[in-house]
Amino acid sequence: MLTLTSPKISVGVHCAKLRTKGMYMNAVVDPDELTFYDPYDNTVYWCVSTQTGFGPDGEPVRADLCNGERGCCKF
Amino acid sequence: MANSEFDWPAKSSVLGTRVNRVDGPDKVTGRAKYTFDINRPGMLYARMIRSPHPHARVVSVDLSSATRMPGVKSVLMVRDFSSAPNNRVMFQGDEIAAVAADTEEHAIDAARSVKIEYEVLPHLTIVNKALDGTAPPVFTGGNVRDGRPAQAGDLTAGFAAAAKVVEGTYSTQVITHTCMESHGTVCEWAGDRLTAWISTQGISGARENFASALGIPQANVRVLCQYMGGGFGSKALSVGAEGLMCAKLAKAANAPVKLMLDRKEEHLATGNRPSAASKIKAGVSADGIITAFDAQSWGTGGAGATADFPLPYLYQVANRSRSHKNVFTNTGQQRPMRAPGHPQGSFNTEIIMDELADQINMDPVEFRIKNLPPQAPNAMWRAYLQEGAAEFGWNKRHATGDKTPGPIKTGMGVSVNTWGGGGRGPSPAHCEITSDGVVIMRLGTQDLGTGTRTLVAVITADALGLRPAQVRPEIGDTAFGVSALSGGSTTAASISPGIRVAAVKALDALKEKVAPALGVDAASLVAAGGRIQVENDPSKGMTWADACKHIGPQAITAEGDWRAGMSSTTTSGAQFAEVTVDIETGIVKVTRVLVLQDCGLVVSRLTAESQCYGGVIGSLNFALFEDRILDRNTGQMLNPNMEWYLLAGMSDIPRIDVRIKDQPERGVIGLGEPPTVSTAAAIALAVRNATGVTMRSLPLTPAKVLGAMRQGRA
Numbered sequence: 033m034l035t036l037t038s039p040k041i042s043v044g045v046h047c048a049k050l051r052t053k054g055m056y057m058n059a060v061v062d063p064d065e066l067t068f069y070d071p072y073d074n075t076v077y078w079c080v081s082t083q084t085g086f087g088p089d090g091e092p093v094r095a096d097l098c099n100g101e102r103g104c105c106k107f
Numbered sequence: 108m109a110n111s112e113f114d115w116p117a118k119s120s121v122l123g124t125r126v127n128r129v130d131g132p133d134k135v136t137g138r139a140k141y142t143f144d145i146n147r148p149g150m151l152y153a154r155m156i157r158s159p160h161p162h163a164r165v166v167s168v169d170l171s172s173a174t175r176m177p178g179v180k181s182v183l184m185v186r187d188f189s190s191a192p193n194n195r196v197m198f199q200g201d202e203i204a205a206v207a208a209d210t211e212e213h214a215i216d217a218a219r220s221v222k223i224e225y226e227v228l229p230h231l232t233i234v235n236k237a238l239d240g241t242a243p244p245v246f247t248g249g250n251v252r253d254g255r256p257a258q259a260g261d262l263t264a265g266f267a268a269a270a271k272v273v274e275g276t277y278s279t280q281v282i283t284h285t286c287m288e289s290h291g292t293v294c295e296w297a298g299d300r301l302t303a304w305i306s307t308q309g310i311s312g313a314r315e316n317f318a319s320a321l322g323i324p325q326a327n328v329r330v331l332c333q334y335m336g337g338g339f340g341s342k343a344l345s346v347g348a349e350g351l352m353c354a355k356l357a358k359a360a361n362a363p364v365k366l367m368l369d370r371k372e373e374h375l376a377t378g379n380r381p382s383a384a385s386k387i388k389a390g391v392s393a394d395g396i397i398t399a400f401d402a403q404s405w406g407t408g409g410a411g412a413t414a415d416f417p418l419p420y421l422y423q424v425a426n427r428s429r430s431h432k433n434v435f436t437n438t439g440q441q442r443p444m445r446a447p448g449h450p451q452g453s454f455n456t457e458i459i460m461d462e463l464a465d466q467i468n469m470d471p472v473e474f475r476i477k478n479l480p481p482q483a484p485n486a487m488w489r490a491y492l493q494e495g496a497a498e499f500g501w502n503k504r505h506a507t508g509d510k511t512p513g514p515i516k517t518g519m520g521v522s523v524n525t526w527g528g529g530g531r532g533p534s535p536a537h538c539e540i541t542s543d544g545v546v547i548m549r550l551g552t553q554d555l556g557t558g559t560r561t562l563v564a565v566i567t568a569d570a571l572g573l574r575p576a577q578v579r580p581e582i583g584d585t586a587f588g589v590s591a592l593s594g595g596s597t598t599a600a601s602i603s604p605g606i607r608v609a610a611v612k613a614l615d616a617l618k619e620k621v622a623p624a625l626g627v628d629a630a631s632l633v634a635a636g637g638r639i640q641v642e643n644d645p646s647k648g649m650t651w652a653d654a655c656k657h658i659g660p661q662a663i664t665a666e667g668d669w670r671a672g673m674s675s676t677t678t679s680g681a682q683f684a685e686v687t688v689d690i691e692t693g694i695v696k697v698t699r700v701l702v703l704q705d706c707g708l709v710v711s712r713l714t715a716e717s718q719c720y721g722g723v724i725g726s727l728n729f730a731l732f733e734d735r736i737l738d739r740n741t742g743q744m745l746n747p748n749m750e751w752y753l754l755a756g757m758s759d760i761p762r763i764d765v766r767i768k769d770q771p772e773r774g775v776i777g778l779g780e781p782p783t784v785s786t787a788a789a790i791a792l793a794v795r796n797a798t799g800v801t802m803r804s805l806p807l808t809p810a811k812v813l814g815a816m817r818q819g820r821a
Contacts, residue, residue: 049319053343053443056312058591058601058669060529062677067480068525069417070257070429074381074448076344076412076441080319083345084202085412085440088186090193091247092411092435 040075040095047098047105049080049087112615113608113670115708115774120635121569123709123769129564129575130334130554139334142306145293147363151180152211153356154218155349155372156204158196161437161742162230162245165194165203169222173206176220178213181360182206185348195228197410198439199743200375205352207364230437232742234382234407237434246411246435254404254415254431265399265426269390271466277455278384278804279787281407282733283374284444285754288336290377291367292350294357300327301357305350306335308343309592310553314585316346321354332553333583339725340443341378342555343594348376374747378442379735381414382406383451389424391463395477400427404455407434408441420452421488421523422460422478437742438735443594445722446526446780450729450787457522457788458803461795465507471521471792472496479523484773485677488523491703491768492681495521498766499683499701508799514691517698520684520792524784528706528777529676530601532669535588538567538609540617540663544655546571548610549581551588552602557779558714559598565711566603570610572634573651596777600674603710603775609667616665620657621649675773678781680704682723684789685761688797690816693809695794697727697761700786705768707776712767715778719765722782727761728754730787734806 040052052075078085079093081104087093088104098105115122133139158165165188173182185202188194196203204221208214229243236242237250244250266272286306293304301323307313310330318325335342345351353366368377385404392398397419406414413433464474472492479488496502501519509516539547548567554560563580571578581587591601614634621639622629625647633642640648685699702719709715732753736745746752770776791802800815 051316051345053592053594056309056315056343056592057594057597058531058534059527059595059597060531060600060674060676062485062527062529064480064483064485064677065527067423068421068486069419069452070259070427071255072415072417072431072448072452073255074408074413074415074441076408076443078345080316080345082186082348083316083320083351084348085410086197086201088193090186090195090197092197092440094411094413096252097248097411 044107045099046095049106050093050095050098051078051080052076113611115673115771119569120572121565121575123712125713126561126565126575126711127713128558128561129580130560141288141334141336142291142293142304142332143288143367145304147293147295150363150365151207151209151360152214153205153207153353153364153366154214155202155352156206156218156221157376158201158203159199160196160225160227161199161232162228163196164226164228165196166224166226168204170204172220172222173217176213176217178209179217180207180209180362181356183352183355183359185352198437200372200439202348205356207356207360230742232436232438232737233739234405234434234436237436238405238432245437250435252433254413254433257429260426262399262401262426262428266390268392268398270393272388272390273459273462273466274388275459275462275803276384276386277458279382279451279454280805281379281382281735282729283379283735284339284341284377285373285752286337286339286341289368289370289373290342290347290349292346292353293363293365294354295363296358299323301354302329303354304331305346306342307332308338308553308555308594310583310585311551311589312592313346317354320351330585331583335555338555339445340447340594343443343592370749371747374744374752376439379409379439380444381408381441383414383416383455385418385455387459389459389463391467393467395467395469395474397422397424397463397478398426400424402429404429405432405434407436409436409438410440411435412440414441416448417452418455420456421525422456423480445725445783449524449526449784450726453522453524453784454788454791454805458791458801461792462801472501475523484770485679487679487705487768488681491679492521495681495683495701495703501683504796507796509797514689516688516690516797518686518793518795518797520789520796522682522785522788522792524680524781526596526678526781526784527676528596528600528678528780530597530674530777532601534590534601534605534669536602536605536609536667537588538613538665540613540655540658542655542658542660544652546573546578547581548578548606549587550602551585551590552598553583553593555593557718558711561714562599562603562710563606566606567610570607571614572636572638596779599710599777600775601669604669604673605667607667608670609665612665612667613663616663617654617658621654624657672774674775675707676776678705678776678778680781680785682785682789684786684793686790686793686797688794688812690798693812695731695807695812697790700761700763702763702765702782703768704782705770706778707773708771709767709769710775715767716765718778719782720763723763723786724755724760726783726786727790730790730805731807
C-alpha cells in the first residue's frame with residue numbers, strides 16, 4: 033500500500049500531465065507496513081494527454097523520465 | 108472518536124449478516140446495463156488500428172481508403188507519426204489510429220483497409236537477453252533499470268549463524284487481467300459537453316482524465332458506470348487510448364460512438380501482472396529462525412514500466428539484502444492487478460520457506476510462526492495458522508513426498524498474506540427519505556462487481572432498522588458527487604463511514620418529525636424491525652411507512668462523509684491448499700482450499716465470502732493455467748484469446764471453505780486484494796508436498812511438473 037499512496041510526483045518538478053493511480057485514491061498507510069516488508073516501487077504512470085503509458089513523443093512515461101527534459105513536458 | 112452516535116452499533120440487525128446481492132435479480136435477468144449494453148440513437152461503432160509488430164518505425168499511414176469505405180464517418184490518428192522519435196511503436200497492439208462507422212462490420216472493414224508501412228526494428232521480448240546484455244538497445248536510458256535496493260543487518264554474520272543454507276531461483280509469469288467485460292466506452296457530445304459511459308473503476312477519475320485530455324472543464328463531463336464486468340486493476344488508471352479516441356471520434360462524427368475492445372486487444376494492450384523472478388540464498392538456524400536472506404530479483408512490466416514486488420514477504424529476517432532490476436521489453440505495459448506485487452512476493456518467498464523448514468525437519472506451520480511478525484490486530488497470522496491447521500487436518504500431512512503407492516499423490520501447502528485496504532475521505536454520501544417511505548442513498552462511487560450496491564444498502568438499512576431491499580442505492584454517476592477510484596481494496600473503508608453518518612442524520616430528522624405525533628421525546632426513539640418506536644416499548648411507535656407520512660412533501664435529506672475511527676487498515680490472512688498430482692500425466696488437481704481472512708468489521712458476510720472465493724479462483728488460475736506466451740522470434744503473443752490463454756473451468760474449482768475472522772472493533776477494512784495473494788504459493792507447496800519435487804516456477808503446467816520430476820529437484 034505504501035507504493036500506492038506515496039507521493040511520486042512533485043509539482044514543479046514533474047510534468048503536470050503525469051499521473052499515477054495513487055492520485056485518485058483515498059488510502060491510509062499502516063505504519064507497521066514497513067515491518068512486514070521493505071519498500072518496493074511498482075508504480076504505474078500514464079500521460080493524461082495520451083491516456084497511455086507513453087507521452088506525446090511516443091516514449092514511456094515515468095517520474096524519472098518526465099521531469100522537464102522532454103520537449104512534451106508541461107508545467 | 109468513541110461514543111459518537113455514528114459509531115458502528117454493538118448489536119446489529121443487518122451488518123455482518125448474509126444478505127443476497129441487491130442487484131442480483133437485475134444481473135441475472137439482463138436488466139443491469141453494462142457499458143457494452145449502452146446503445147444511443149444514431150450511435151456509431153469504432154475500432155482501433157494497432158501495430159502487429161512489437162517494435163517498428165511507422166514509415167507512413169494512409170487513411171484515405173478507410174475514409175472511402177461504406178458507412179465510415181470518422182477516421183483519426185492516435186498521434187502524429189510523421190517524424191522521429193514519435194514514429195516508433197513499442198509493443199504489439201500499440202495504438203495507431205481509430206475509425207468509426209455506422210456498423211461494427213463496417214468499422215472492422217475500414218480498420219483493415221488502413222495502409223500502414225512499417226520499418227520493423229529489432230525487438231526485445233526475452234528478459235534474460237536484456238539482463239545478459241545481448242538484447243538490442245531499445246529503450247532510452249537502457250533496457251534495464253535498477254529498482255530500490257534494501258539491506259539490513261549483517262548478511263555475513265547471518266549466514267555464519269545458519270545451520271543450513273538453501274539456494275534457488277523462483278519465478279512467476281506475466282498474466283493478463285482477462286476481464287469478462289472488455290475495456291470500452293460510449294461517448295456522446297452535446298455541444299462542448301461530453302457524456303461517457305465507460306467500464307471503469309473510477310468514474311470521478313475518468314471525468315478528470317477525459318477533461319484534461321480533451322481540454323474541457325471537468326464540469327462539462329459526465330461519466331456513468333452502473334455495472335462493470337470486472338477490472339482487477341486494469342480499469343483503474345486512464346480512460347485508455349480507446350476511451351480518448353472514442354470521445355474524439357464522436358466529436359468528429361457529431362454522433363455517439365461505442366468503442367469496445369475485443370479479446371485480443373484485451374490481452375495485448377490493457378495491462379498485465381508483471382513477471383517476477385528471484386535468485387535467493389537463505390540460511391536457517393537449527394531452531395528455525397531465518398538468519399539470512401540474500402536476493403537478486405528482476406521482472407518485466409513491459410515497455411518502460413516497472414515490475415517490483417516485496418521480498419522477503421512478511422517473514423522477519425534481521426540480516427537481509429535485496430537488489431532488483433526492472434527489465435523493459437517490447438510488450439504491453441503492466442497495470443495494477445489485484446494486490447499488485449503481493450502474489451509475486453508471496454510465491455518468491457513462500458517456496459523457499461518450505462525448503463528451509465525441510466532442511467531442519469520442522470513443520471512448515473511451526474516454521475512460519477517462528478518467523479512472522481509479533482501478533483497484533485493487524486498481524487494475526489500466528490493465530491490463523493494454528494486455527495487453520497487444526498481445521499484443515501494439517502496433522503495428517505505427510506512429510507515431503509507422498510510415499511503411498513500408485514500414480515496419484517496428495518499434498519498440502521500453506522501460505523499467508525496481508526494488504527492495507529484502508530480508506531479515508533473525502534467520500535461524501537447523500538441520504539433521502541421521502542414521505543412514501545423510499546430511502547435513497549446516493550454517492551459517486553462505482554461497483555466493480557464486488558457488491559458495492561449491497562454494501563450501501565446493508566449499512567443504510569442497518570442504521571434505519573429496515574431490510575436492505577427497502578433501500579435504493581444510487582451509484583455509478585459523477586452527477587452523484589466526487590468519489591475515489593475503486594482500487595487497492597480502499598472502497599469499503601472509504602465509503603462506509605459516510606453512508607452510516609448520512610443515514611443516522613436522516614433518521615434523526617425523521618425522529619423529530621415523528622416524536623410529536625407519539626408524544627415522546629425524539630431522543631427516546633429508535634428504528635428497528637421496520638418501525639420507529641420508543642426503545643423497548645413497541646406500543647409507542649409506528650411502522651416505517653406511517654412514520655414517513657409525517658415527512659411532508661419535502662423529503663428529508665442528510666449528508667455524510669468519512670470519519671476517522673470507523674475504518675481501519677491492514678488485513679491478515681492464511682490459506683491452506685490440498686492437491687492431488689498424477690505423476691504419470693503431471694496434472695495437478697486442487698481439491699480443497701481453506702481461507703482464514705479478516706477485514707475488520709464485516710459489513711456484508713456473503714459479499715466478503717465472495718471476495719475470498721473470487722480471490723482463490725483467480726490465484727488458482729495464476730498457479731495452474733494463465734500464461735502470456737510470446738513467440739521467441741517474432742515477439743508476438745501466441746495465445747491472445749480465450750482458447751489458448753487458459754483459465755479454470757467449473758470442474759477445476761476446488762471446495763473452498765472461508766472463515767471470515769471478525770474484528771468489529773477495528774471498523775471497516777477492504778478485502779478485494781488479500782484473498783488472491785496466497786493461494787498460488789499454497790498450491791505450489793502442496794504439489795511439492797505431494798511429489799517431493801520443488802516447483803519454483805509458475806504456472807504448474809503438466810509439462811513443467813513432469814519436467815521438474817524428471818530433473819528430480821527436491
